[in-house]
Amino acid sequence: MERAKAAHRQENSQGFVDPDILAKIRVGKAYVAAKYGFRNHWYPAFFSHELPENGFMTAQLLGEKILLKRIDGKVYAIRDQCLHRGVPLSRKPECYTRDTISCWYHGFTYRFSDGLLCDIVGADESAVIGKKRIKTYPVEEAKGLVFVFVGDVDYPVPPLAHDVPPKFLDADMAIRGQKRTVNANWRIGAENGFDSTHIFIHKNSILISDNDLALPLGLLPKGRFAFEKLEEVDGPKGVFDNFGPDVIKPIFTGTVEGEKVLEGTPHGRNMLPHNISMWLPCALRVDPWPDPSLTQFEWYVPIDGKQHIYIQTLGRRVANEGEEKQFAMEFERRWRPVALDGFNNDDVWAREATEDFYADDKGWLKEQLFEPDGNIIEWRKLASKHNRGIQGPEHIG
């Protein structure tokens, strides 16, 4: 017992949550523990076009270092760490056949398809050949994104559709996007995105005038009916903000001590969005946004305990290839610079400014949430209940 505590403390030093802190968490304990994310879920790692045929990519997901290669169009993923001496294969990738990689140090050679140590170049009579496997990761591509299943070797891999927001995979939904690295824990990212009153930081965004948005300074929910959950057994698990006029009130006028000091844009043509939802493992859907014709889907993918990959995508329903091309052009000319950069840059800035307070995990005890954070509480509960495992130090390194 004492040894176990000591071991856990040792791990803490690598960025995991202290059990003394977890013991004090009343709501969403598993979520607070999941500093490195939830295990046994699908995560988008990068865009398909970033990995050409026969090319390599590396990704760090939930602290695990992964090497990916595209072979005959299909993407394969293996642990980026030789079994023998633990060196990263990616430091100098040597492929003597298309579907294997040989470690640059001693020639240990693995098959991408199943991870088998199929040969050792330079020691071809070794008894370990054919007996060991490097970890492989299931990979799927959808909507131009490469998804990796980060989980246990024997875990029954669920359909990708269970781990992305509804509508994202719809056949007529065209998707465009970009990614960047944010210096904040993935949960800081998720809660910034789902937080309904953080629109205060966007009050001067160029997107407002560019798309004539009616943007309030804040939103006040009226009681517990403001939030809804989707928890079907065979589908994605998520929490919705209910934006119905009976349950949420937009605030356009800012007052301080009785004095009117600020005004939102109540007369904008576009009153958006109507529907915001957060999905396991770490995806947000804002619908419609930033235009009545668009939906934003975005992910906050844990790199480690301190950083996340911010995958931003916009979707539009298209009827044919012409409409898809039109959307692609519009995305590059308008929505990427004005929305994904211009508007969301405020969010990236806010997340990085919040990170310090939560970095030592004590922020979860010291924060003082208020009424509009009710949806965040529901998200923490849902994530704690439906996640498929917590990433721990034993999975990394």
Added chain:
Amino acid sequence: MERAKAAHRQENSQGFVDPDILAKIRVGKAYVAAKYGFRNHWYPAFFSHELPENGFMTAQLLGEKILLKRIDGKVYAIRDQCLHRGVPLSRKPECYTRDTISCWYHGFTYRFSDGLLCDIVGADESAVIGKKRIKTYPVEEAKGLVFVFVGDVDYPVPPLAHDVPPKFLDADMAIRGQKRTVNANWRIGAENGFDSTHIFIHKNSILISDNDLALPLGLLPKGRFAFEKLEEVDGPKGVFDNFGPDVIKPIFTGTVEGEKVLEGTPHGRNMLPHNISMWLPCALRVDPWPDPSLTQFEWYVPIDGKQHIYIQTLGRRVANEGEEKQFAMEFERRWRPVALDGFNNDDVWAREATEDFYADDKGWLKEQLFEPDGNIIEWRKLASKHNRGIQGPEHIG
């Protein structure tokens, strides 16, 4: 008990002193524990001219991050951390009325005067409005310096005069100065300043010839009468070096194994100082210095466990505004470059070179003090006895 130890160990990782080390300290235990300084004392943070009307300043004192604003001439100080999500208000200060500040993230609005959460811009019906307070800090200005009382909310605030060296606040004492950041614990600063034999490092200073100083290579105290204490109940607490000719012996000739190797400047016109004293919480007075007409007052204000603000001031008694102007000009032309920079640069260098040895707190056990360090021992005892509290991890973050 076991949990308490674990918690303490956790704190250590943030730079506080290990209880196993403290248990071995025989003299001045509270002082060794006070790595982040003594709580419930007044500290100078910066100079008044650095904060104009309606301007902002931030200061980190004893590990606490503080935001200051000058309103109608008076300086107010609040914790630089929103109650809601812990972000620094100073990252983007938004003031919609002159005496409030609104958090840039969700519009939480605090009054500078009493810290009350008086509004939330964008969520004006929230039940938490008017119910919570951000921490405020008492502020006083004196002699061109802004002093902040860093302590508990309910602590009875003592007069500023109890926390500065005698003479500093005298009506006819004109004060000029400068500040800089030093990469050493505040106690390394204090002990360097008060240390009577460290003058060895100044043996080639330009101040010696510039002001014709009679500077010995070292000073040897003769027994325990060499030190005096001032411990009045209603006044500042300090330790004096007694520089009387019966109790201290200046050494002008340096010898190594019987051979004369070095000489001080025994024939200088100005034999200074006569009186050196160290005061709670962290102030030194050198009187007179660096000239018979001047007194140096300086502070080593803890920023955190590894750095201090070095506030250097010189005082001269003046009879009228003309004399004050004359002093101000002389300070800029001569004393700032020759004394506060030229001479004290040696001290800054020495402190930063000493920091490594004490950084892991084991230096307090390994140091080997000798006779002239008696005044430092007395200072450690006095500080351990009369401080009003030790800054701990529970006060920070």
Added chain:
Amino acid sequence: MERAKAAHRQENSQGFVDPDILAKIRVGKAYVAAKYGFRNHWYPAFFSHELPENGFMTAQLLGEKILLKRIDGKVYAIRDQCLHRGVPLSRKPECYTRDTISCWYHGFTYRFSDGLLCDIVGADESAVIGKKRIKTYPVEEAKGLVFVFVGDVDYPVPPLAHDVPPKFLDADMAIRGQKRTVNANWRIGAENGFDSTHIFIHKNSILISDNDLALPLGLLPKGRFAFEKLEEVDGPKGVFDNFGPDVIKPIFTGTVEGEKVLEGTPHGRNMLPHNISMWLPCALRVDPWPDPSLTQFEWYVPIDGKQHIYIQTLGRRVANEGEEKQFAMEFERRWRPVALDGFNNDDVWAREATEDFYADDKGWLKEQLFEPDGNIIEWRKLASKHNRGIQGPEHIG
């Protein structure tokens, strides 16, 4: 007991090995514990020509900071830390006599020969004078290298010949070399050098064509006769790879899944080396190498837990001064650029790429060695058995 564990944990934070990890090590436990090296051994610190008469050098060996000075041709070494306040003497070395050094801070003066605190310049009547000693280190020079004995004050100092590979000190052996700092633990250095299958990384080295080497892609030992030990009581302790044709098989053809993918250089004129051996405390001998006329001797000297000094030397037997000069010139023109840089750069790169895996000491539990690593296992056992002590946190700081 609990306190002892806490203390040990404290030390871990400074880079020593966690006892929970050590408890799981089955072979070579002392070696795994020796993250900072083996105590009470001779280590080369730098080359003689780097320290001229009356000059200073500093070296960090096994975490200990050492100041060296050459006086009348002889090199003396003392701890680079004043007894009084722990500052590094080397920060501003002040020598008022040739065989003493005075601390720049308070004039504490030490004799290089025996470490005695023989004077305090500026406090010449102090009672501590003549009563204390700073730590001194035995020093020997041989073959143009300065060796320092890093160990306990009362440890009976063994002959240097016990701590260097056989042949190195032979009278007719001329030695030339260079040193550099490598960002890897010293054992990662040692095991890279001694590892017989790591030649895979050198397959494209310019040395192969430059010296027409017959270099296989790997080597497979045939059973336990492939390794031999030298463990004489009064001599160096080491492990040999036995390169006899009956016990080791060179592999020139690389295959992956039955397909020939790579070829070594089986037709090179020079089939080298015949004899590779590893010696306590941290020296490798490769004989002959990189030419039939040369032997490589090299050391992986611990700086701390994360870095080592890589001392590379080549030796050639010479009959007279002319031959020695010839070798010196040949070394500079050919062997330094082609072998010590060109070839060994691959090794430095490989060590730094391996360091991450072992940095938290868990790599020793996770590594999966194979047959050709048998010599490394033998080295770990020999080092665990014959070392004269393990460097611990109590020796440093």
